[in-house]
Amino acid sequence: MVDSIIACEVAAVMKENKPGLHALGNGAWAWLAKDGTWGYSNAGLITDGDAALLVDTLFDLNLTDTMLRAMRNADPAAHNINTLVNTHANGDHCHGNVRLGDIDIIASKASAEEMTELPPEALAALMASAKEMGPVGQYLLHCFGDFSFDGIHLSMPNRTFEGELEVAVGDKTVQLIEVGPAHTRGDILAYCPNDKVVYTGDILFIEGTPIMWEGPVANWIDACKRIEAMDVSAIVPGHGPICDAKAVAAVREYLEYVRDQARLRYDAGMNVLEAAKDIELTHYSDWSEPERIVVNVDSLYREFDQSRQRSDIFTLFDQMAELAGFKTSDQP
Template identity: 25%
Template sequence: MASSNGAKTEIVELARGVYARIHEGLTNAGIIVGDDSVLVIDSLRVPSFARGLRADVRRLTDKPVRYLVDTHGHWDHAFGNEEFTDATIVGHVNCRRELEEFGEAWRANVIARNNDWSEEIKTVRITPPDLTFDHRLELHFGGRRVDLVYLGRAHTSGDIFINLPDDGLLFTGDVAQDGGVPYMVDGYMHDWVETDTRLLDLPFERFVSGHGPIGAKPALVEARDFIAALVSNAEGAFRDGQDVPRATETVRGALGGRFGGWRGFERVGDGVARLRSQTG
């Protein structure tokens, strides 16, 4: 285990030539080493993080990076893209659109927070994917099949999943975590439940999410159930005439016994407020 940008990073080999780069408390990435090149999953939040990721790739292999795949457009996953312009950057059509439409607002939000990345993010060159797709893109890379799959809106409008069916592996981006509440401010709450259900039909046993530890398939059942329970209980509270703060307390009470120990449980109110904005 090494230290990167003040937090511990760990490279975990999941299958021959397939690695998870787990960045404690921050954003994870994936690395797939092929016969003559490398595919990277997510470029991280700022160029210095992306350079650290590329340095870890070089520690594994001297092969060049051929593809960078964006799981979605959020800044902490895609604002390092400028460090991969020598590769083909792949993402969903909505990932490209969101980076073009909302990228500057995301930058301004980070700057306003005055956190560790606020200065560096001022100079980021927002770089959307240059190869996009609608539903599915199948790559044959290093003798293995790599399926890039869009299953519908969830965490954003452009979330994709990277499925290695022959290895039983899945990269989920920020749609679902093992024991963690996702960021829901930009989510599509009703669609999210349906997308999570479709996700469970993919062939995998283990998964790597954008944040948190490597997980097994039962954790994604729990992730789907969390979103479904949040939506169901919040809608019930709204029907009872509760406003967002009161509905948030109702949902926390209903979900706390099962999910209260999850990372980020304090973000439940974000999902309630987002649902309210989408239901009128």
């Protein structure tokens, strides 16, 4: 009976595909951003009786406040959130942690370490100077200009793990499964068998281009296969609409395709930018942010040559700006 209710709730949400808070049935919820582009991320809420667990916060305080208000209006248990899970280290999944106060914040050990590397204060300073940075600054404003990073002080995880961890939410069990390094160093899935739902963080970008900051790509492909094999009614991605296993397969196939195409161009002696420009994206060009391929190729080249150094973040954003049409190849 519960399974059929969940299936009906999820089918309605997938058909509606609107931003905001959506009931997935049996006390599970999904918060969907207005779109899946840069910084507009999803989150989740799992409740049972008076107990509640939140999966991820949002990129700035205003967004997080709006989400929490909607959750508390919809489910009284959301007033009692005592556990927060961060699926990975990117700010659009953890900058709002501070709004939850003194609660347990859980992340993988690798994610907790990575969170310290780009604090919100540094991002605020960068965006304050973006207008003077030429084409790459215009691209940064295009990506992140909607958000306010002022006044954010990151609340760090106080509980970390490696591998897998089970967390109780009332009588429910939430399984935290480390699948990184992939998108970032410490990606995890949050899977609730009782609700037949998995929150994937940025292992899944649906209708948007995945971006592989870390790799190896094999880990990401394996994570997709693991999700595809799960007995779930709802798959809540880090960005984009709630999806089914077919959409997960499309993400996996993109990663496999770019891996194979990048290898051919690496063997032919092309540099990262040349390869990114040369790869024909076919139907994947319909996904938002196709320029992210340059980051994916850069990470793949590091796999192909273990001695190769990671390109710095400004170089990668400069190259993405070029592919996105914000600058020409002859502009500094």
